[in-house]
Amino acid sequence: MAATGPLARICRLSSIICRNHCLKYNIGGQRRGIASCIDPAHGLTDEQKEFQKVAFDFAANEMAPHMAEWDQQEIFPVETMRKAAQLGFGGIYVHPDVGGSGLSRLDTSVIFEALSTGCVSTTAYVSIHNMCAWMIDTFGNTEQRERFCPDLCSMEKFASYCLTEPGSGSDAASLLTSAQLKDDHYILNGSKAFISGGGDTDVYVVMCRTGGKGPKGISCLVVEKGTPGLNFGKKERKVGWNSQPTRAVIFEDCAVPVSNRLGEEGQGFTIAMRGLNGGRINIASCSLGAAHASVLLARDHLLVRKQFGETLSNNQFLQFKLAEMATKLVASRLLVREAASALQENRSDAVSICSMAKLFATDECFNICNQALQMHGGYGYLKDYAVQQFVRDVRVHQILEGTNEVMRMIISRNLLSES
Amino acid sequence: FQVGLLVSVKRFFLFLFEIRVKPDKSGVVTDGVKHSMNPFCEIAVEEAVKLKEKKLIKEVVAVSCGPQQAQETIRTALAMGADRGIHVQVAGKDYENLGPLQVSKIMAALAKKEEAQLVILGKQAIDDDCNQTGQMTAALLDWPQGTFASEVSFEGDKLKVVREIDGGLETITINTPAVVTADLRLNTPRYATLPNIMKAKKKKIAIMKPEDLGVDITSRVEVLRVDEPPQREAGVKVETVQDLVGKLKDSGLV
Numbered sequence: 001m002a003a004t005g006p007l008a009r010i011c012r013l014s015s016i017i018c019r020n021h022c023l024k025y026n027i028g029g030q031r032r033g034i035a036s037c038i039d040p041a042h043g044l045t046d047e048q049k050e051f052q053k054v055a056f057d058f059a060a061n062e063m064a065p066h067m068a069e070w071d072q073q074e075i076f077p078v079e080t081m082r083k084a085a086q087l088g089f090g091g092i093y094v095h096p097d098v099g100g101s102g103l104s105r106l107d108t109s110v111i112f113e114a115l116s117t118g119c120v121s122t123t124a125y126v127s128i129h130n131m132c133a134w135m136i137d138t139f140g141n142t143e144q145r146e147r148f149c150p151d152l153c154s155m156e157k158f159a160s161y162c163l164t165e166p167g168s169g170s171d172a173a174s175l176l177t178s179a180q181l182k183d184d185h186y187i188l189n190g191s192k193a194f195i196s197g198g199g200d201t202d203v204y205v206v207m208c209r210t211g212g213k214g215p216k217g218i219s220c221l222v223v224e225k226g227t228p229g230l231n232f233g234k235k236e237r238k239v240g241w242n243s244q245p246t247r248a249v250i251f252e253d254c255a256v257p258v259s260n261r262l263g264e265e266g267q268g269f270t271i272a273m274r275g276l277n278g279g280r281i282n283i284a285s286c287s288l289g290a291a292h293a294s295v296l297l298a299r300d301h302l303l304v305r306k307q308f309g310e311t312l313s314n315n316q317f318l319q320f321k322l323a324e325m326a327t328k329l330v331a332s333r334l335l336v337r338e339a340a341s342a343l344q345e346n347r348s349d350a351v352s353i354c355s356m357a358k359l360f361a362t363d364e365c366f367n368i369c370n371q372a373l374q375m376h377g378g379y380g381y382l383k384d385y386a387v388q389q390f391v392r393d394v395r396v397h398q399i400l401e402g403t404n405e406v407m408r409m410i411i412s413r414n415l416l417s418e419s
Numbered sequence: 420f421q422v423g424l425l426v427s428v429k430r431f432f433l434f435l436f437e438i439r440v441k442p443d444k445s446g447v448v449t450d451g452v453k454h455s456m457n458p459f460c461e462i463a464v465e466e467a468v469k470l471k472e473k474k475l476i477k478e479v480v481a482v483s484c485g486p487q488q489a490q491e492t493i494r495t496a497l498a499m500g501a502d503r504g505i506h507v508q509v510a511g512k513d514y515e516n517l518g519p520l521q522v523s524k525i526m527a528a529l530a531k532k533e534e535a536q537l538v539i540l541g542k543q544a545i546d547d548d549c550n551q552t553g554q555m556t557a558a559l560l561d562w563p564q565g566t567f568a569s570e571v572s573f574e575g576d577k578l579k580v581v582r583e584i585d586g587g588l589e590t591i592t593i594n595t596p597a598v599v600t601a602d603l604r605l606n607t608p609r610y611a612t613l614p615n616i617m618k619a620k621k622k623k624i625a626i627m628k629p630e631d632l633g634v635d636i637t638s639r640v641e642v643l644r645v646d647e648p649p650q651r652e653a654g655v656k657v658e659t660v661q662d663l664v665g666k667l668k669d670s671g672l673v
Contacts, residue, residue, distance in 0.1 A: 039453075046491065046494070047616065047617070047620060050494065050495070050498060050611065050616045050619075051613060051616060053455070053495075054610050054611050054612075054613070054616065057610060058610055086612065087610050087611075087612045087613060088612050088613030088614055089613070092613070096614075101613040101614060101617075103613065
């Protein structure tokens with residue numbers, strides 16, 4: 001093949017530079033090699049493969065080159081996310097009549113998995129934004145859907161999900177933020193912790209207490225930035241997820257119109273949990289993308305790095321380790337995609353399988369990324385190499401959207417409950 | 420100015436793939452390799468869609484010649500904004516022997532059948548790098564050609580094409596109907612959007628055979644052997660200029 005075209009020259013040059021500076025990225029999931037056992041396109045319909053291709057191309061061209069910079073400078077990449085929204089990624093499973101793309105949960109999982117290969121942190125935020133847009137789309141009335149969803153789908157406005165408080169994480173139903181009804185407004189008092197996007201986003205979906213104790217006393221309100229009494233804490237300094245700001249959200253006599261309540265009073269906890277079922281698949285999908293990218297980085301490194309007179313790829317321990325990583329990746333992917341289908345079809349096991357998928361995929365994929373780092377040796381610990389960022393970014397997936405311990409609670413309750 | 424436009428798209432390996440020659444030296448390994456649209460064809464489709472958006476073109480028809488999988492490439496063109504597709508079925512040994520002459524005969528026949536006013540192709544395909552199909556198509560149709568285009572615009576009912584040539588840039592004005600081949604800097608192809616991918620499903624792809632167009636696709640060329648380029652050998656260091664001249668003379672280079 002004549003390698004004189006400018007296109008071929010650029011690609012050879014960039015692959016040489018990539019090898020030296022080692023901020024590598026994956027085009028279409030694979031830079032070299034014949035068909036791979038971990039190809040994420042296996043088993044997808046032609047249309048899903050098209051969605052996946054767009055997402056991979058976007059990740060490789062628009063996200064991967066900036067992934068390290070966004071992490072190190074803590075930049076919230078608003079323009080890039082808006083470009084993604086123009087392609088339809090702002091409200092992937094929101095109804096088209098309010099600006100969404102109307103795709104299935106499985107399509108969504110495939111897309112987030114592909115986008116994560118470009119930047120896990122940014123993709124994870126986009127998935128949270130999608131979750132909020134869906135909650136308003138599903139539980140909001142016509143006026144609320146038309147007021148909020150179009151701007152969220154285009155990412156003209158950004159959203160945050162506010163459930164966790166300093167005193168209630170896993171025990172979410174014990175939340176204390178109160179919403180007292182006064183004429184046609186709720187007066188909110190309390191604070192939320194660890195809110196992704198907090199302070200930089202425009203629309204806050206807030207779970208608060210309008211009634212008595214426990215889940216039945218919780219309602220869901222949409223609070224807009226700029227509402228008097230809505231304040232934010234300092235920006236948290238995190239180990240990963242640095243391309244999204246995380247802040248406490250503080251309500252001090254914050255008046256929110258009753259017309260901003262999604263669904264009925266007392267329905268808030270159900271809305272929150274229904275949102276999280278999908279959110280868990282999304283976060284698990286982000287872990288899949290990171291693990292996929294990490295396996296490819298590890299493989300490329302093994303083929304290049306030489307010790308004891310030969311490339312690391314001739315070392316049986318590393319061969320077997322890579323095989324185990326690939327196997328666990330594919331197993332995780334299958335479970336996540338099955339959970340996505342179960343949720344889409346509203347199957348009776350949807351909640352448990354979403355919990356299983358989140359538990360399994362986030363744990364296994366963190367281990368895969370971590371082992372990929374180990375295979376890089378000392379280089380894996382340098383910030384010049386992308387693999388450490390994948391490790392840091394996916395670590396938190398085992399904690400948020402329901403800790404993996406809470407996932408075990410949900411699954412064991414299903415197994416051991418008498419009725 | 421309402422014209423119809425044919426854009427030709429070809430499917431090959433994803434452009435960063437490492438190519439491997441088959442052990443029997445009959446060609447390159449294609450099994451299981453990720454394929455996508457030829458990069459120059461993507462640029463051609465983008466230009467076609469842009470001209471349609473500027474309302475200079477009425478309809479964009481994407482054409483591909485090949486086996487069943489060619490439809491994937493047409494679907495990508497549809498997702499980028501083409502209106503409909505034509506899949507000319509060529510499979511098996513016929514496909515392996517399909518070269519620029521055969522494709523240009525097909526394109527010429529289609530251009531006449533569709534009454535197209537403009538045919539846009541990528542300047543070359545990254546598998547054979549022939550850079551012939553556009554030129555041959557123009558010759559068969561006896562149409563003017565604007566090749567290696569880095570800029571295309573309409574001036575009245577003529578086409579102004581800025582071409583990338585060895586010496587720099589050449590601007591020509593040609594009559595329509597015409598053939599244009601797209602070079603690297605013509606534009607940056609857009610991403611297909613999710614809604615457009617879904618709409619593309621509903622767009623029509625007509626299927627036909629070369630015989631239906633009265634085209635004979637027997638090849639005049641036979642591939643005898645495919646080899647990898649020779650491995651780069653180590654150089655030789657010499658002490659003096661005399662030695663250098665001596666070595667050059669010995670290897671017959673001087």
